[in-house]
Amino acid sequence: MKKLLGVTLGILTAIGGFVDIGDLVANSLVGARFGMSLAWVVIVGVVGICLFAEMSGRIAAVSGRPVFDLVRERLGPRTGLTNLLASFAINLLTLAAEIGGAALALELATGIDYLVWVPGVALVAWLVIWRVRFSTMERVFGLAGLALIVFAVALWQLGPDWGELGRQLTSPPESEGAPTYWYYAIALLGAAMTPYEVFFFSSGGVEERWTRRDLGEARANVFIGFPLGGFLSLAIAACGATLFLPHGIEVGSLGQMALPAAVGLGQVGLVAVIFGVFAATFGATLETALSSGYTISQYFGWQWGKFVRPRDASRFHATLLVTLIIATALILTTIDPIKVTEYSLIFSAVALPLTYLPVLMIANDPDYMGVHVNGRFSNLLGTLYMILLLVVSVAAIPLMIATKAGQ
Amino acid sequence: MRRALAVLAALAVTSCSSPAWDHHDYALKAGMTAESAASDVEFVRLAVQHEPDLTRPYLKTVLTEAAGSLSSLNDQFGAVQPPSASADAMRDQVLGLTQEAAEQVQDLLIQVRRDRIADPAGAAAALGEVGAELRAFGEAHR
Numbered sequence: 100m101k102k103l104l105g106v107t108l109g110i111l112t113a114i115g116g117f118v119d120i121g122d123l124v125a126n127s128l129v130g131a132r133f134g135m136s137l138a139w140v141v142i143v144g145v146v147g148i149c150l151f152a153e154m155s156g157r158i159a160a161v162s163g164r165p166v167f168d169l170v171r172e173r174l175g176p177r178t179g180l181t182n183l184l185a186s187f188a189i190n191l192l193t194l195a196a197e198i199g200g201a202a203l204a205l206e207l208a209t210g211i212d213y214l215v216w217v218p219g220v221a222l223v224a225w226l227v228i229w230r231v232r233f234s235t236m237e238r239v240f241g242l243a244g245l246a247l248i249v250f251a252v253a254l255w256q257l258g259p260d261w262g263e264l265g266r267q268l269t270s271p272p273e274s275e276g277a278p279t280y281w282y283y284a285i286a287l288l289g290a291a292m293t294p295y296e297v298f299f300f301s302s303g304g305v306e307e308r309w310t311r312r313d314l315g316e317a318r319a320n321v322f323i324g325f326p327l328g329g330f331l332s333l334a335i336a337a338c339g340a341t342l343f344l345p346h347g348i349e350v351g352s353l354g355q356m357a358l359p360a361a362v363g364l365g366q367v368g369l370v371a372v373i374f375g376v377f378a379a380t381f382g383a384t385l386e387t388a389l390s391s392g393y394t395i396s397q398y399f400g401w402q403w404g405k406f407v408r409p410r411d412a413s414r415f416h417a418t419l420l421v422t423l424i425i426a427t428a429l430i431l432t433t434i435d436p437i438k439v440t441e442y443s444l445i446f447s448a449v450a451l452p453l454t455y456l457p458v459l460m461i462a463n464d465p466d467y468m469g470v471h472v473n474g475r476f477s478n479l480l481g482t483l484y485m486i487l488l489l490v491v492s493v494a495a496i497p498l499m500i501a502t503k504a505g506q
Numbered sequence: 507m508r509r510a511l512a513v514l515a516a517l518a519v520t521s522c523s524s525p526a527w528d529h530h531d532y533a534l535k536a537g538m539t540a541e542s543a544a545s546d547v548e549f550v551r552l553a554v555q556h557e558p559d560l561t562r563p564y565l566k567t568v569l570t571e572a573a574g575s576l577s578s579l580n581d582q583f584g585a586v587q588p589p590s591a592s593a594d595a596m597r598d599q600v601l602g603l604t605q606e607a608a609e610q611v612q613d614l615l616i617q618v619r620r621d622r623i624a625d626p627a628g629a630a631a632a633l634g635e636v637g638a639e640l641r642a643f644g645e646a647h648r
Contacts, residue, residue, distance in 0.1 A: 207567050210564075210566045211563075346549075347545060347641060348548050348549045349542070351575075358549070358556075361564070362552070369559065369561060373564070
């Protein structure tokens, strides 16, 4: 019974933790502009993140070491460094976007400008990382993020034309050109397969001292929690397609994204969605900040993690603090957090092969994995995804230039 | 060093007010401005229609964003030089509409900062009119 409760709690945490600022922005924007015609990308993204998160969780459980710890050893210091620089730069952009998102949620709740909240959000995030236990931190914000289920309830209350939503699945609006369509497809894939999720998942496995016996729970989190998180993403897109698309409204702010919940469910819906957005973005702030510390410390072989006392992992905590300060400074320049999010998604897409190729290689290496190496199906799917990610990576920047970042 | 700074400053200024190559290019810019403004106006109209379902801080925030966005659209398009005399009329029409939309949203923002919107139905209707004009202009100049 206790085990079942643990698994259920883990799944709920995975659902709530799946959606972050990237998913909120990309799905709402795409739903309002393209209807449900890009829903297939969310499904492709969720299958991809499930595939690679399962591999990275398995690597952590079997070897007792997270993915990045093995990247340098397996690929050599130079390739590892390229991987580290790309991952860290995207992580930093994502962290800035998440801090901005949490501050924007507080602005929606209070009416006080988000820039006033930015330093406070960063300070509290640092205090939580410093003081709160890993499992408590993960569970509290993951479960609070479940408030975003309000999008699914609001969609039902909005009474959409389900037939029309179904028709949109196969027919993009005629007013949108193919390059813009593919540009946003790449942004959505970047949102669903954000690199930090894998670093966090595998390092989190080590933080929670996973062993082979925990593989079942890890898989339940991935294969049940993530798809249900993907369902939330689709609900956000469907809200945009129902409320905004018929009025020609292009979504460009968190405030606009929250309106469907208010229209569907009144003030209760609005309060729930603002709370959910705050929980999701603040939780992701913690995850991205930790991921920055994880990747750098693991590459250089420093002691890392919250499972040891801060004085024993001082360089890890210093890295994390400096990264938080840089990301906060970036948002305090008054750069639009939503724009930062949009660019971080595209740059994430560019770096996807760098993130996921080492996962595939290590999960296939019997020296590390023993009998737990990938099966044929995982390898086939993993290879197909690597081809897809390579195409996406090559196409992302030219499409960004050609479409003037999706205009 | 000074010359380099002057060149940089000139580049920065020209990049803020991108010129129109010809009448067609100017018309496209005008159409895009009108469509973006129509999107802002439609959003505000939806929000005003559902005003009882919204909290005051939320309404204040989204109206502030919309007012800023409309004002920015107005400034950006106003900085583009019309390439011909016929483009002058287009300029006046678009700037007139975006200006009107910005004023309506500003007016609503003032009301929300003081209390609530006095006549949501009337405000939504007025926004609907200017939004429809902007949309029609945008569609005609795609």
